[in-house]
Amino acid sequence: MEDVQKPEERNSGNFGGRRGTGRVIFLDRDGTVNEETHYLHRPEEVRLLPGAAEGIKRWNDSGFQVVVISNQAGIGRGYYTEKDFWAVNERLNQLLGEKGAHIDGFYFCPHHPKAGIGEYRRACRCRKPGIGMFEDAEKTFAVDKAHSYMIGDKRIDTQAGHNFGLRSVLVATGYGQEEAEQAQKEENQKKDYDFYAASLEEAADWILREEYKWNL
Numbered sequence: 589m590e591d592v593q594k595p596e597e598r599n600s601g602n603f604g605g606r607r608g609t610g611r612v613i614f615l616d617r618d619g620t621v622n623e624e625t626h627y628l629h630r631p632e633e634v635r636l637l638p639g640a641a642e643g644i645k646r647w648n649d650s651g652f653q654v655v656v657i658s659n660q661a662g663i664g665r666g667y668y669t670e671k672d673f674w675a676v677n678e679r680l681n682q683l684l685g686e687k688g689a690h691i692d693g694f695y696f697c698p699h700h701p702k703a704g705i706g707e708y709r710r711a712c713r714c715r716k717p718g719i720g721m722f723e724d725a726e727k728t729f730a731v732d733k734a735h736s737y738m739i740g741d742k743r744i745d746t747q748a749g750h751n752f753g754l755r756s757v758l759v760a761t762g763y764g765q766e767e768a769e770q771a772q773k774e775e776n777q778k779k780d781y782d783f784y785a786a787s788l789e790e791a792a793d794w795i796l797r798e799e800y801k802w803n804l
């Protein structure tokens with residue numbers, strides 16, 4: 589007998605014990621959730637962007653897992669440590685928690701192919717637009733690519749999402765506006781991302797509309 593999934597099992601947690609229902613919002617962190625400050629590593633400097641908590645809460649409440657995928661070459665360059673990265677994440681979840689929102693997981697790439705020091709200096713599989721962090725997340729979180737998205741303020745974020753087979757959203761915060769202008773010059777918007785949103789809240793609106801269409 590063939591091992592065929594019944595339709596009702598396709599999207600109902602038949603994911604070998606991994607977390608969630610398969611719907612995942614992958615987020616860049618700096619410039620997407622919190623204000624972009626150069627090589628942010630002090631918890632007391634974390635500031636949420638407008639609409640970030642509201643958007644994330646909407647995904648939390650609609651059954652999405654929310655997972656950060658972050659290039660952190662500042663670690664590889666020796667500007668700050670992995671411990672600093674986690675302290676910022678903790679502060680971020682504290683600020684989100686005050687607004688009823690949370691991030692379920694954090695993944696980072698500490699490497700840089702040229703500027704990394706010691707073991708951090710290498711061409712790795714995880715640095716966006718590579719997909720290594722998505723593959724690592726997939727070991728813990730169930731990922732149904734048709735119902736999962738990548739969102740960031742740079743085209744390396746949205747391209748990474750596409751490389752992993754997801755739809756992606758460019759946000760106008762952080763570097764987003766310059767990135768959108770550049771994409772427009774190169775006439776690459778369609779190729780680089782699927783939607784351009786003013787904030788994570790607007791991104792959430794778009795994604796929930798897309799998902800609503802899927803579920804009609």
Ligand SMILES: [Mg+2]
Binds near residue numbers: 617618740741742
């Ligand atoms: Mg960013």
Ligand SMILES: [Zn+2]
Binds near residue numbers: 699
């Ligand atoms: Zn890496």
